[in-house]
Amino acid sequence: MCKPGDEEILGEFPSDKLLLLLVNSAGIATTTDTYKEEGSNKKLVAGILAFCGVVTVSSIIAMAAMSVQISNKAQPASAGTSSEGATIIINAGSGSTSGSSTATVGTTTKDEVQLFARPPVAGPNECEGKKIQIDNVDCLIDALEKVLPQAGGNVTMGFKGEMVVGHEPIKTPYFQNDMCPVNVHWHLGAEHLSVGEFDEMGAGPNTKPGDLRRKLAGNEEVRGGFRCRHYDENDKKFTKEYDWQHCVGMEVGETYEVHWPHSAAGACGTINQYQTPFYDGVLCRVGILGDLSRLPQQVGVQGQVFTIVNDEDYFYPDLMRGMIVDGEMGKQITKYTGSTTGTTRDNEICSAYSPITWQVDRKCHMISASSFDKMCADMKSQRDDMSDDLYPHGSRELVDSKYVANNQNNRALRGN
Template identity: 60%
Template sequence: MTINTPQLIYYRLLHLSLIRSKLIENMCPPPEDSVVKSVAVESSPSNNSIPPPPPMYKFLIGGLGLSTVGLLVATILLASNGGDSSGTAAAPATTAAAPSTTATSPAGVEFLKSKEMSAFFATPDTDNVCAGAKLAFDNKLCVDLEVPTPQAGANVTKGYVGDLDVGDLVPNTKPYWQSSMCPVNVHWHLGSEHYSVGQYDETGNGPNGNIPRPEWADRDLAATGTEDTDGEHQVQDGFRCKYYDPNDAKFTTPYNWQHCKDMVVGETYEVHWPHSAAGACGTVNQYQTPFYDGVFCNLPLDAFLTLGAQDIAGAVGVHGQVFTIVNDESYFYPDMIRGMIVDKEMGKDIHIYTGSTTGETRSNEMCSQYAPITWQVDRKCHMISASSFDKMCYDMKMQRDDMSDDLHAHGSRELVKDDLAANNQYYPVRKLLRA
């Protein structure tokens, strides 16, 4: 049934009139002897009207009357603006959204650009308390070392023990964070510097091949060295893992690198996270390049000279973990800058020993004097996505200190001879999870 405008107004007025009558009746109820008084009023010629209600009721009745008029006007306007004889409903009114007062970042603004404008990074040379903290100890001929100075990277195959007698010196076998140490840098080497049979050794492979065993272990190192993609860095390479398959796209599909330099999908890299109890732990100056600045940040030379070999081995350490890079996001890990990945089979089969700093400037003739420091090395090789590395390089760019010199792979030291490798290897007992 269709109701036209006059009918709508009529029914609305009738409805409001009934409501008004009911309210008046409720507000002014008749007295208990209403029947008697009603008869008296009707028979008395002098009582021509009902006594007026109290003032409060007058106010309420007046308000109700005004409300009735207001509703009537609203009904007429509604009928004239939106009503018609077809019964089509009027479109609901829309309210314009109030302008937002919340500040938002303009689209496309990059955090690296924000860093350039940030007051936190305005004067990094003066604000970086670790800048220049490195204590300089030049490499030295291994035969001229006056005290046993164990070197790295060594063979980390389970059961291996070096021939260098280091006496009572022991590595730090605790998780580094339990010894008040924090990571002060992250960098990586082309191929692995360490050697783990069946994981990263001469039987592995990669897009640039592999290296054979060393001469003293049936290998010739004369032809080592792999040139990177743009020729900017030519570094000595190490061993490869065994994952690489040239017929599998995840090992051969190029990745569009945004932050890391001269990296290759399918290649093997050994990542190092130097840790120190003398670092600027928990501050914006924690990560440093070169890593020596981070290691010695709060350890001046006069204090360092008071430390014994065991003190150093207990306060300075490196995490080492070997990866093959794949172009596959199912291997993405977002926080490599923080330290060794410990999850499932990653970071569980650990080889611990005391050694030194590494890099291609050291060899089995020229030794590092930055020793003894603890090494905790994952014996297993793992696949990791190229995007994981690129995210790590991005995080490195976001540090206060300029870490650009560590955005590419460094050269690998040749495998340390047995007589330069410590005899204090430690093999943690793996705790099997109960089903």
Template identity: 50%
Template sequence: MDRRPRNAVAGLLMLVLGVVVVALTQTNNPSSATFELTAGEKDGGDETPPMVRRDRNLDENEGTTAPTTATESSTTAPTTVTESSTTGPSQAPPTWSPTRYQGPNPCEGKRPDLPNALCFVEGIPQTGEQAPANVTEGYLGLRDTLGVVPVTVPFWQVASCPVGVYWKLGAEHYSYGEYDETGTGPMEDASSDDVRQGYQCQHYDASDPKFTTEFDWQHCDGMTVGQTYEIQWPHSAAGACGTIWQYQHPFLDGVFCRDSVLVDTAAELGVQAQVFTVVNDDSYYYHDLMRGMIVDEYSDRGTDVAMYTGSYTLGGGLDNTVCSQFTPLTWHVDRKCHLISASSMDKLCEDMKRQSDDFITGVALSPQSARELVSDNLAANNQVSGGAGTAIGK
């Protein structure tokens, strides 16, 4: 019998079987099969972008490398955030120098030459309304502002940004029952020849360790646990808002950085003010005092705000005889006194050291002298009240 047809069929079956085996092998082998690129590979690589730590020196972010694995990224990042929010200031940055940032400071020397002046000459006012005023609810001064009114919305809504920050020894303003002549502190009067102490809050308790345990200050100068301070944040629509030169020292350089845009100073210039007693207790830690008043209705911070027009108060020699000519501008003042941790203040000083302008040289990191409360005939008759969020400066 002729067996060639049967052999031909067997050969054909073997060929088909071989093709099937090869196909199955390629399907199960990713090295030889076609596959879809992941999103990261389509973009040119699967490297995770570096994490920027906001509480560190800007220079440290340069050259930051990505985590080697997804596991490292997810485990190390939360640790960094936790350290920032609980321990306060980190290691001190390098000493400031003019060559730290490239290019000239566009705001340097922009402060106008407006010397202080006598408040009255033969009973006639020589300047506009003054600050600090009594901010107790219901108070109105006697100075007629002739229709000038304070800004009653958040400063950012009128295109103003914070251009500086400083604090007064004691409360410069007066709020009955919160910071007034009955307040107490670690010293009856911490004034010196150059720095006058204002009012104290009602919180100090010499039997409570958080008011008496000293803090190891790394960045601020001349600070005392248990003491009352009033932090002030000047705002301006003529500042270098959104740039590395936004914060200036002296702050008036920042206020008038783009002075040609100013038309109505009461509407375009302002100051936020908030009063604190410093405690050595990190449960009162707040991570960012650089950007403005703390507004938090759950902790009653920034929820009862007095708004009026007045003057700048920084600078020596101001009282009820000698007045500032930097007026009118809007003040937003929290009527309540709050507790703040010493580490929060030290973190603020650290943040100030990291600005493009020089906050290290001079007294920018120390308490400033509080001007005495202005008399009724220098205080504006236009004070109004605001609720939660009115004065937020974020």
């Protein structure tokens, strides 16, 4: 709350000192002479401060910039003073500005402030080593007999799996079920199938329709999944190289399926929320899961498929936090129960981490390479070491329908 008389107190504060205080509070180097101004400017800034009562960093920067503009109109810049602004380089890697987002602040210096992706202060990690090892099982015998539905399956509208199950997937957003994301990782190509979106007819920079393999960095050959149908070799946004600073083994024009495992037993809202391997995050506070009879209502994965483009019109800054829900993105969702995925499983060897909920976007979307690189920078900023998830993993082959649950739900998520 503003107190009577604050206007007069601040109004008597020397204008050059007041503006210097504002700008320096925002962490921007300044020179006092540049910001001198007289009379009405002093009263204007003082009045704003007294009226607001609480000055945030953003308001400090805004008022400082406004005052600079006013003073610049009143008098020319001093001789020998640069008129160029300082550049703030966000998440720059190895001192390079390539592929980084920049913002210019209206100061009179040419200083560059580089914010590198790095982990926070070291401390205990309550989730470390919490993974419970459960061996894979024989699909034909164990998965069918013990009713362990598998993923990734066919999520095309109208498809129904053949495995009869007695449980249902979560039909509302995970955050409404006391769950939080505990990891993010992605696979080369799509592990799920959505006919007309990501399927056998999709293509990429190294694949033609029907080709599901590709060599990654280091000549390591991994199995790729289905590709989207966006790729156009004659459109430079699919072919122009991007200077990756944080992600590893990525390529413009390729298709990737991103997974965000969620859990009610995660270290939600703490510095240890995100974990690699994701099992540590899912099972961090395993006691919350009880006897596991409600596992499909306590553990789930979001899946969304993207084609990478080198075009900033497709930038999303917070990909690490979960599925993008914006317009057509995150709108057409198939919900079903399945298992963990990856190339150690196929249609003979199945995952025993089952059943869990899957919520998969049936559409393929274009997204900028910088969106992924920003996500990788954010991953590097977590307390737990997530370096084993900074590159694309191989994709499991499409699960046979007899191992896919028959509980697909294709309605829009309630509550989004």
